[in-house]
């Protein structure tokens with residue numbers, strides 16, 4: 001695949017300061033796709049300098065003009081959706097249909113939403129004798145992961161640009177190609193030089209340099225809780241704003257009387273899609289004692305239909321996981337679940353048949369999982385579902401709330417009011433009621449150790465704004 005041999009800084013592709021490179025590989029067959037430069041502190045320095053220099057101009061650009069650039073960006077992303085889907089399938093390994101439907105399409109919707117918000121948002125309001133201005137926070141440092149690589153970039157870049165911020169992006173080392181494609185789209189959309197800058201590189205090098213840089217006003221990070229904790233500490237030391245989108249271990253609570261077949265089917269699909277590499281995945285299914293065995297049976301049957309395969313084959317529902325390290329991690333958790341005494345009812349740690357190469361994991365379902373097991377507490381980030389039994393609704397709530405995470409969740413009930421009452425008591429940032437659809441305008445973000453701050457919609461925009469009050 002084609003790749004830029006440089007960093008997108010101050011409106012042009014420029015050679016990296018050093019000579020290090022990152023090899024981008026295809027997780028489906030482990031072939032080399034491309035190499036991109038591995039940036040270091042000097043590249044970050046150049047990018048932050050460009051972003052700082054561009055800030056006054058972009059911040060003073062009328063919101064309607066910023067909206068027009070986002071509108072153009074949305075159209076370019078929509079126009080290049082086939083290329084986007086193919087790029088993400090190549091570097092991440094998600095089935096092509098999923099890349100088209102989700103990885104390529106959702107960023108277009110998010111970008112469209114921010115084009116609209118930039119145009120409509122009240123950047124000024126009157127409070128008594130004050131005029132309150134909502135001004136851009138400044139220069140944003142964005143660090144993103146590989147699991148929804150374009151969505152996670154757009155969920156930061158679109159609101160940052162709408163707000164009048166400038167930014168430096170350090171994308172995940174596994175998925176830099178779609179990040180380069182995004183930089184091309186920003187350029188084509190007529191966003192002025194220096195407003196958006198891209199530094200590809202390794203987390204502990206380029207990412208760390210960005211997180212530590214004094215020229216950054218807000219650090220927005222999506223990824224693991226371990227790295228997020230460090231980023232948060234660095235930001236606090238520099239008295240910078242910070243936004244953290246971290247991991248999850250979300251509960252899918254099926255209340256007695258709910259449509260069990262539908263709840264289990266949708267629940268299994270939620271975990272298996274994107275090979276389980278979804279921070280908001282409902283990786284714990286909670287079922288009442290009476291219908292537990294039936295649910296386990298249904299889940300095992302559903303999981304068996306999720307055949308692993310090459311992401312470019314039309315019949316494939318589950319592609320590989322992103323890299324060898326993730327493969328080791330996920331299969332390690334599957335072995336651990338067995339050791340802890342959980343009952344394997346689908347999948348397992350062995351390689352699925354039919355693949356000589358590639359990081360494939362068998363879609364796996366565990367029954368007889370108890371709340372203290374590692375597979376019920378820790379984020380696995382693979383196609384692994386844990387089914388837990390609850391005695392009554394209070395027990396279900398205790399189990400649902402009984403992890404350090406709180407990113408998402410689901411409640412199923414024959415009575416919507418009952419589901420909503422239960423959802424109100426869940427310590428989590430999002431709950432889908434009876435299979436409610438993803439809403440790209442609704443705030444997304446975590447309670448507890450799932451993060452700080454919200455992305456998407458107007459709540460996401462406000463993360464990139466700070467207020468100034470003028471008194472008259």
Ligand code: NAP
Nearest residue numbers: 144145171172173202203207208223224227246247279381
């Ligand atoms: P990660 O290390 O947290 O990566 C996220 C981003 O942070 C990447 O761009 C990464 O760069 C960068 N990074 C890594 N170390 C850094 C540091 N010291 N300073 C600054 N930036 C740094 O996540 P991962 O290694 O890709 O995945 C590990 C686990 O994290 C997964 O198994 C999963 O549980 C969790 N995860 C969660 C989400 C989510 O959406 N909540 C997303 C991805 C992963 P590199 O790409 O070079 O490492």
Ligand code: MG
Nearest residue numbers: 172173203204
């Ligand atoms: Mg990493």
